[in-house]
Each structure stands twice: as structure tokens, then as C-alpha cells.
Amino acid sequence: xxxxxxxxxxxxxxxxxxxxxxxxxxxxxxxxxxxxxxxxxxxxxxxxxxxxxxxxxxxxxxxxxxxxxxxxxxxxxxxxxxxxxxxxxxxxxxxxxxxxxxxxxxxxxxxxxxxxxxxxxxxxxxxxxxxxxxxxxxxxxxxxxxxxxxxxxxxxxxxxxxxxxxxxxxxxxxxxxxxxxxxxxxxxxxxxxxxxxxxxxxxxxxxxxxxxxxxxxxxxxxxxxxxxxxxxxxxxxxxxxxxxxxxxxxxxxxxxxxxxxxxxxxxxxxxxxxxxxxxxxxxxxxxxxxxxxxxxxxxxxxxxxxxxxxxxxxxxxxxxxxxxxxxxxxxxxxxxxxxxxxxxxxxxxxxxxxxxxxxxxxxxxxxxxxxxxxxxxxxxxxxxxxxxxxxxxxxxxxxxxxxxxxxxxxxxxxxxxxxxxxxxxxxxxxxxxxxxxxxxxxxxxxxxxxxxxxxxxxxxxxxxxxxxxxxxxxxxxxxxxxxxxxxxxxxxxxxxx
Numbered sequence: 001x002x003x004x005x006x007x008x009x010x011x012x013x014x015x016x017x018x019x020x021x022x023x024x025x026x027x028x029x030x031x032x033x034x035x036x037x038x039x040x041x042x043x044x045x046x047x048x049x050x051x052x053x054x055x056x057x058x059x060x061x062x063x064x065x066x067x068x069x070x071x072x073x074x075x076x077x078x079x080x081x082x083x084x085x086x087x088x089x090x091x092x093x094x095x096x097x098x099x100x101x102x103x104x105x106x107x108x109x110x111x112x113x114x115x116x117x118x119x120x121x122x123x124x125x126x127x128x129x130x131x132x133x134x135x136x137x138x139x140x141x142x143x144x145x146x147x148x149x150x151x152x153x154x155x156x157x158x159x160x161x162x163x164x165x166x167x168x169x170x171x172x173x174x175x176x177x178x179x180x181x182x183x184x185x186x187x188x189x190x191x192x193x194x195x196x197x198x199x200x201x202x203x204x205x206x207x208x209x210x211x212x213x214x215x216x217x218x219x220x221x222x223x224x225x226x227x228x229x230x231x232x233x234x235x236x237x238x239x240x241x242x243x244x245x246x247x248x249x250x251x252x253x254x255x256x257x258x259x260x261x262x263x264x265x266x267x268x269x270x271x272x273x274x275x276x277x278x279x280x281x282x283x284x285x286x287x288x289x290x291x292x293x294x295x296x297x298x299x300x301x302x303x304x305x306x307x308x309x310x311x312x313x314x315x316x317x318x319x320x321x322x323x324x325x326x327x328x329x330x331x332x333x334x335x336x337x338x339x340x341x342x343x344x345x346x347x348x349x350x351x352x353x354x355x356x357x358x359x360x361x362x363x364x365x366x367x368x369x370x371x372x373x374x375x376x377x378x379x380x381x382x383x384x385x386x387x388x389x390x391x392x393x394x395x396x397x398x399x400x401x402x403x404x405x406x407x408x409x410x411x412x413x414x415x416x417x418x419x420x421x422x423x424x425x426x427x428x429x430x431x432x433x434x435x436x437x438x439x440x441x442x443x444x445x446x447x448x449x450x451x452x453x454x455x456x457x458x459x460x461x462x463x464x465x466x467x468x469x470x471x472x473x474x475x476x477x478x479x480x481x482x483x484x485x486x487x488x489x490x491x492x493x494x495x496x497x
Contacts, residue, residue, distance in 0.1 A: 036159035037448060040216055042236035043088025043229060044167040046117060048152040051163050053116025060196070062113065063170035066106045071177020073102050084215075085174040089120075090229040093127035099174075100128075104135050119145040119152070122243070125235035146244055146446075154445035165205045168212035169195055181215060240446035248440050248452055254459035256312040262492035263464075267306045270475075273487040274298055281482050287385055289344040290335075291482070297332045298478050301325055305471040305489065313464030316437055319423040322463055325470035326419035330403055332477050333410030343399070348385070350398035355382035357393050419470060464491055 014021035034040075041048075050059040066087065074085045077096055085099055086092070092100060107113045114136050120126055121133065121141045155163040169192070175181035176192050183189050191204045198204075278295050308321030335343055359378045362369060369375075382388045399406060407416035426433040437458055439451040468491045479485045 034213060034216065036164065036213075037157060038237070039230055039233045040088070040212075041153070041156050041164075042233040043090055044156070044171055045149075045152065045236075046089060046120060047167040047170045048156045048163060049116050049119060049148070050113060051166060052148065052152045052155060054110070054112060056163070056166065058110075060166060062106065062110055063166070063173060065109075066103060067170065067173025067177050069102050069106055070099050070174040071179075073099055074174065074178035074180070082180070084180055085178055086225075087171060087174055088229070090127050090232045091225070094225065094228075100131075104131070107135065114139070119149040122146060122149060123236065123239060125232060125239050127232055149240075150244070150445045157445060157449065160205075160209065165208055166196075169208045172208065172212050172215065175215065181211075237448055244444055244446050246442045246447060246452050247444055248442060248454070250455055251440070251458040252460060254312065254314050256314075256464075257462055257493070258309075258313070258464055259492045259494045260309065260312065262494070263309055263468075263490065264306060266490040266492060267302055267309070270487050270489050271299070271302055274302070274475075274485070277482070277485045287348075289348040290341065293335070293344060293347060294332070294478055294482060297328055298474055301328055301471045301474040302489070304328070305467045308467045309464055312459075313467060314459040314462055316426055316433075316457070316459075318463040318467065319426040319433075319461070322419050322466055322470065323423035323427050325467065325474070326415055326423070327403060329415055329470055329474050329477070330407045330410055330412055330420070332474060333412045333415075334399065334406040335410075336477060336481060337410045347398055349391070350394050352382055352385055352388075353391050353393045355379075356388040356391050358382075359388070415470075415473075419466065 011021070013024045015027055016022075047059070047063065050062055053059075054062065070085050070087065074082065074096075077098070083095060084091075085095055087095075087103060092103060107117075117132070118136055118139050118141060121129075121136060121139070122145055123129075126132060155161060156167060158164060172181060173192065176183065176189070183192070187199075188207070191199050191207065195204060195208070274295070281291075304321045304324050308318040311317055331347070335347060355378055358373070359375070359382050362373060362375050362378065379388075382391070397403075401409075403420065404413075404416055407413045407420075426437075435451060438454055440454050440458070442450050442452045468489050472488045475485065475488060
């Protein structure tokens with residue numbers, strides 16, 4: 001099991017095609033998608049109710065008896081009239097009448113199954129509803145039966161759960177015993193007949209699931225079985241949604257895990273020391289692209305980390321801060337690694353050209369001027385080193401390579417993987433970031449684990465240690481090229497945090 005988890009989702013199992021990494025299962029030609037939860041669970045709900053109501057051991061013996069009786073009965077049907085002996089709720093409604101009667105005869109031998117199956121009567125969409133009413137007798141369906149239905153559904157939602165596997169085995173057994181489903185050898189037949197007591201179940205259970213998956217998606221008759229079954233399954237989930245309420249757990253109340261005031265004081269102290277180091281190492285007054293950028297990276301890192309920590313390090317903006325700090329560090333590392341004076345000049349010139357481009361847009365393009373943009377300030381920045389009329393505008397990446405390649409050259413690919421890729425999904429408003437922040441999973445199993453809005457945003461991911469780490473790594477780089485600067489940012493904790 002540990003090895004299975006370790007190998008799950010390995011990158012080298014994906015096939016690269018252009019800019020996409022193709023998952024292993026998607027590399028299989030002519031693959032058909034199918035869903036246990038969406039399509040097949042609703043059909044085997046009766047089996048889940050028996051497991052939940054009779055105990056697993058008793059339910060398995062009922063399934064075994066059904067499989068044996070229906071298998072034998074099926075062999076007596078004329079070849080031209082034979083259909084797959086499917087025993088899902090929809091399949092039962094279309095199989096041969098003698099098989100249908102035999103199914104209910106077996107259930108009748110176990111009187112306790114009537115109360116266990118009573119929750120089925122809650123469903124208006126139930127196939128053969130009159131037959132189920134006849135079997136269960138004059139019983140009052142109770143409101144509590146929705147809870148039983150929900151509990152049973154919860155047991156079956158995971159298609160690999162023990163209960164779901166039991167149901168899938170029960171579904172296959174009549175087909176195996178009738179000869180309609182031919183297995184490869186006697187050993188496999190024995191695994192089916194003596195399930196779950198024969199052989200290593202870690203081998204048997206996956207075999208059952210894969211076989212059920214294959215047979216459930218195969219139409220052996222010239223009929224509309226698959227389409228009609230899906231109509232029932234959709235109706236089942238729709239009715240459950242309409243008749244039961246969503247319920248969720250509220251996100252934990254957020255609070256800082258560190259002393260914000262003292263940590264911010266550490267930033268102020270570091271800023272002061274860095275300013276002093278800047279003055280002490282300043283020997284020229286002309287443009288020094290490398291030196292200005294190196295110290296600028298550090299001051300900017302302190303600014304970004306300050307804002308991230310000011311929000312307790314747990315708000316969405318803290319992830320934005322991580323992304324900015326990661327890009328800052330990667331850019332700094334790349335420039336240090338290239339050891340090329342021209343690249344420092346290119347970095348600086350690119351920034352000035354972006355100010356020029358913004359100024360032109362303010363002048364010529366934007367009619368509704370953004371409040372945060374001050375035209376005079378943008379113009380001043382654009383003209384600071386050289387008058388903008390003499391500046392070209394670079395529309396691509398300033399280094400002519402993407403940030404990932406920069407991180408490789410700068411020997412900090414680990415930072416790119418850890419702090420850039422995932423926080424970028426939050427900065428770009430991609431689905432997983434949106435879902436993680438404002439949605440949660442409905443805890444009603446009858447709602448199929450759908451997403452519902454949280455009562456308030458989720459603030460649970462603590463970024464404070466990483467904010468401090470990236471800031472200090474940036475200061476380490478500065479110390480490498482402009483020694484000696486040993487002051488570092490401190491994350492201060494106290495007994496109240």
C-alpha cells in the first residue's frame with residue numbers, strides 16, 4: 001500500500017505532447033469513460049442497503065444465494081430470449097420475469113431484508129416501484145429513512161471501498177453462474193464463488209472491480225439498456241438533491257500563529273540595517289544596474305513579506321506574496337548565475353520600457369484612467385535613466401527565456417516548483433484556487449459530494465514561515481555579492497500564539 005501511494009502520479013508516467021503531459025490512462029487508445037458514482041451506484045443501492053441493514057456477512061450470503069439461484073434459472077431460458085442477468089435496480093426491471101421473481105423469492109427468505117430495503121420507497125423514480133411496494137408490504141416510510149439512504153450512499157461513494165466492491169461482486173455473480181460471463185480459469189471462478197474468503201483479497205478485489213467496470217459498460221443486447229439506465233441514475237441524483245438539504249462544516253476561525261507586532265518590528269529593524277549597508281557600500285553616484293537591483297530586490301522582498309505577514313500569513317494575498325517573492329528570488333539568482341553585466345542593464349532597461357509603455361497607454365489608449373496610476377509618476381520613472389524617446393519597448397520576457405528556465409540556470413528550480421507554480425493559480429484565479437478558497441464539499445452523501453459556497457473564505461494555509469524563508473534567501477544572495485550583511489528577518493512566536 002505504501003509503495004502504491006509512493007508511485008501515484010509520477011511525472012515520468014506522463015507522456016509529453018507539446019505543452020501537455022498526458023496521464024497514463026489517457027494514453028490508452030479507444031478508452032471509454034465511465035462513472036461508478038454517477039451511473040452505477042444508484043443501481044446497486046439495494047445491495048448497499050442490505051450490507052448496512054443486515055451486516056456485511058449476512059448480506060454477502062444473500063448475494064451469494066441470489067447469484068446461485070438466478071444463475072441456474074438463467075440457464076433454463078431459451079437462447080434466443082436470453083439477456084444479461086443484470087440485478088441493478090434498473091436491470092431488474094427489464095430481465096426475464098422468472099429471474100425477477102426468483103430475485104424477490106430469495107429476498108423473501110430473509111424477512112429482515114424488508115425493513116433494510118424500505119428506504120428505496122422514498123424514491124419516486126424507483127424502477128418497478130409497485131413490485132418493491134408489494135415486496136416490502138404495508139410499511140410507513142419514515143423521515144429517518146433518508147438518513148439510512150445517506151449512510152448507505154456514503155459507504156458506496158468510493159468505488160474501491162469494501163462495501164462498493166461487495167456490491168460490484170453481487171452484480172457480477174449471476175452472470176458468472178449463468179455462463180454469460182466467462183472467466184479465464186478455474187482459479188478465477190473459485191475467487192468469485194468463495195469471495196471474500198479465498199486467496200489474497202488485495203488481488204481479488206481489484207479483479208472484481210475491473211471486471212464489473214468492463215461488463216457494466218458493455219451492451220450485449222441490441223437494446224437501449226445503457227441509455228435508459230443512465231436516465232434512471234440521473235433521476236435518482238436529481239430526486240435526492242430536491243428532497244434533501246445541503247449541509248457543510250464551517251471553516252476554522254483563523255488566527256495568527258505568530259506575534260505579528262514583534263515580527264513586523266523585525267522587518268523594520270532589517271530594513272534599517274539594510275539601508276545602512278547600502279550607504280556603506282555605495283561608492284559611486286552614476287547608474288549602477290547590478291547594485292541598485294540587488295539591494296532593490298531585498299527592500300522589495302521586505303515590503304512584500306511585510307504585507308503578507310500583516311495579514312497573518314493565512315489570507316489569499318499571502319499566496320500572492322509567495323509568488324512575488326519566488327519570482328524575485330529566481331530573477332536575482334539568474335542574474336547572479338549569469339555573471340553578465342549586460343544582463344543587469346537589460347533587466348533595468350526592460351523595467352523603464354514598461355513604464356514608457358504604460359505612459360503611452362495613459363496618453364493614447366485608456367479613456368477611463370485607473371485611479372492607482374499616477375501619470376506624472378509613471379513619466380518620471382520612464383525618463384529616469386534615459387529620455388523615453390530613445391527607449392525601445394520589449395514586449396516579451398526581459399531575459400528572452402521563461403521563468404522556469406531562469407530557475408534552472410539560477411540553480412533554484414526547487415523554489416520554482418515549491419513557491420511559484422501553485423501560488424500562480426491563485427494569482428490567475430484558476431479553478432482549483434477559486435474552489436479551495438470559496439467552496440467546500442457538501443457533506444450530504446446524497447448530493448454526490450458537490451461543491452457549495454462557504455459561509456466565509458477559507459483561511460487555513462499558513463504561509464508565514466515561507467514568507468520569512470524566501471525573504472532571508474534573498475538577503476543571502478545579497479550577502480554573497482555585497483558582503484557582509486548578516487541581519488535576517490525573524491518570525492517571532494510567543495506563548496499566546
